Amino acid sequence: MSASPYPLGLRLDGRRVVVVGGGAVATRRVPALLDAGADVLLVAPELTPALRARADAGRLHWVPRRFAPEDLDGAWLVHVAIDDPIAAASVSAVAAERRIFCVRADDRTAATAWTPAVTRHGPVTVAVFGGGDPRRAMTVRDAIRDLLAVRLASNGTAPTTGRPDAATGSAASTGVTAASGVTAASGAAGSSGAAGATGSAGAVASVGATGGRQTGRVALVGAGPGDPELITVRGWRLLTEADVVVADRLVPGLLLDELRPDVELVDASKIPYGPSRAQEEINQILVDRALAGAFVVRLKGGDPYVFGRGGEELLACAEAGVQVTVVPGVTSSIAAPAAAGIPVTHRGVAHEFTVVSGHLAPDAPASLVRWDALAGLRGTLVILMGLKNLAAITATLIAHGRSPQTPAAVVQEGTTGTQRVLRSTLGAVAADAQAADVRPPAVVVLGDVVGALDA
Numbered sequence: 001m002s003a004s005p006y007p008l009g010l011r012l013d014g015r016r017v018v019v020v021g022g023g024a025v026a027t028r029r030v031p032a033l034l035d036a037g038a039d040v041l042l043v044a045p046e047l048t049p050a051l052r053a054r055a056d057a058g059r060l061h062w063v064p065r066r067f068a069p070e071d072l073d074g075a076w077l078v079h080v081a082i083d084d085p086i087a088a089a090s091v092s093a094v095a096a097e098r099r100i101f102c103v104r105a106d107d108r109t110a111a112t113a114w115t116p117a118v119t120r121h122g123p124v125t126v127a128v129f130g131g132g133d134p135r136r137a138m139t140v141r142d143a144i145r146d147l148l149a150v151r152l153a154s155n156g157t158a159p160t161t162g163r164p165d166a167a168t169g170s171a172a173s174t175g176v177t178a179a180s181g182v183t184a185a186s187g188a189a190g191s192s193g194a195a196g197a198t199g200s201a202g203a204v205a206s207v208g209a210t211g212g213r214q215t216g217r218v219a220l221v222g223a224g225p226g227d228p229e230l231i232t233v234r235g236w237r238l239l240t241e242a243d244v245v246v247a248d249r250l251v252p253g254l255l256l257d258e259l260r261p262d263v264e265l266v267d268a269s270k271i272p273y274g275p276s277r278a279q280e281e282i283n284q285i286l287v288d289r290a291l292a293g294a295f296v297v298r299l300k301g302g303d304p305y306v307f308g309r310g311g312e313e314l315l316a317c318a319e320a321g322v323q324v325t326v327v328p329g330v331t332s333s334i335a336a337p338a339a340a341g342i343p344v345t346h347r348g349v350a351h352e353f354t355v356v357s358g359h360l361a362p363d364a365p366a367s368l369v370r371w372d373a374l375a376g377l378r379g380t381l382v383i384l385m386g387l388k389n390l391a392a393i394t395a396t397l398i399a400h401g402r403s404p405q406t407p408a409a410v411v412q413e414g415t416t417g418t419q420r421v422l423r424s425t426l427g428a429v430a431a432d433a434q435a436a437d438v439r440p441p442a443v444v445v446l447g448d449v450v451g452a453l454d455a
Helices: 024-035 049-056 085-097 134-154 183-204 233-241 253-257 279-291 310-319 332-339 371-375 390-399 429-435
Strands: 016-020 039-043 061-063 075-080 101-104 117-121 124-129 174-179 217-222 244-247 264-267 295-300 323-327 353-357 380-384 407-412 420-425 442-446
Touching: 016 024, 024 039, 024 049, 024 075, 024 253, 024 264, 049 061, 075 085, 085 101, 117 134, 124 134, 217 233, 217 279, 217 310, 233 295, 233 323, 244 279, 279 295, 279 310, 295 310, 310 323, 332 380, 332 407, 332 442, 371 390, 380 390, 390 429, 407 429, 420 429
Parallel strands: 016 039, 016 075, 039 061, 075 101, 124 174, 217 295, 217 323, 244 264, 244 295, 353 380
Antiparallel strands: 117 124, 380 442, 407 420, 407 442
16 A cells, blocks of 8 residues: 655745646646746647747746756656656656656656645635545545635635735735545545546436437536636536536636546637637537537636627537537626726716727728727727737727827736736827737726726
8 A cells, every 4th residue: 555645735936847748738737837936847849729828928938849858957846747658757767866756647656746636715725635536536625615615705704815916926825735545534535526527427418409319518608807716606616517628728727727637628729810729610529529428618718708709609509409508707808907906987987888809900891890989988998809909999099089198008917916907098008018018818998997996
């Protein structure tokens, strides 16, 4: 019988962690390392679109090649996220020579460190080891999560107090690590773990309209604006029941870290002006997996129906006879300004707000936006996906009568620990955003509400 693991909370802020592999496993693990402040070096010939977006944004360092022993120079920890056992063994051998703890996605028995099942409630982090059984660990983790939610609510403790501060990016961290070595706990978890993992898919199965075949279903779930704690309770519950998760790049990465290890993760990132998966292919993935009997969660940043193409996905599923559940999400069009201290409406300042997509320039033939009409409104204008065309948009609004002195703000990565806020005016905001190297995802707010809460 192998010895029980020694539970430990690693403080990785500023310390080098090497991740070998750029596929689905790395996509799930990297966000938690970045959330811990680790200096992540990602070694892989290719990356998923979600990881590529993080590399392009400077969140991590990417070496586009196979692993070399010198990659572990200065490393404190290494994650091997590849399914080639020979290549994985060579990495862990180098780690062992240098006395660096090594996590193995392909073989837990060959690893010198395990990643636990984790749940986070503000400043409280709970990590559960299930004696090598991931299902057991996640069953116990989910029970603890439910208990914490009840206890924290009844005690009046705000669960979001430990999330990274928008201005500083810092957060308090209280770790609670649980190892399911207690016979009663692990026994209960073991018995309920199998039912919990398979029962959810069985419970949602239904007879499809395509000839009596047993089919699964699809849930279109809004993941919220960026902070993983802003997903709805129902959205999180369905995510824990999923057999397949099809995720966009704007999905909070920490939500992916909490998926069961047997869940199929499909990276459907649609990076602006970069690599993308055709919408038709995404639709087909949803339909095919559901017709095969899986419960599929289409996890989308913000809300599925706010520029999320959720309607197209629902229609594709309906045409194939697949049942669809829609779970609304907190949209960044309201949440990002709020996180920056900007209410989209305010008594005596703005009685209306308009949300518009800026992914097409005002003079684009395919644009459906009446920018001339928007220029005449007195309320708040919120622009999503508008950074690339911001200069053309602001010039058009000014040309149709909106004052160039109208207060403006750009909120980058709102509600997250890397949030940035730029305040300007309508006439200067495009140049200011470019000079400040503001990058997507970013929300532009125009109107007097930008300064409504200023002291």
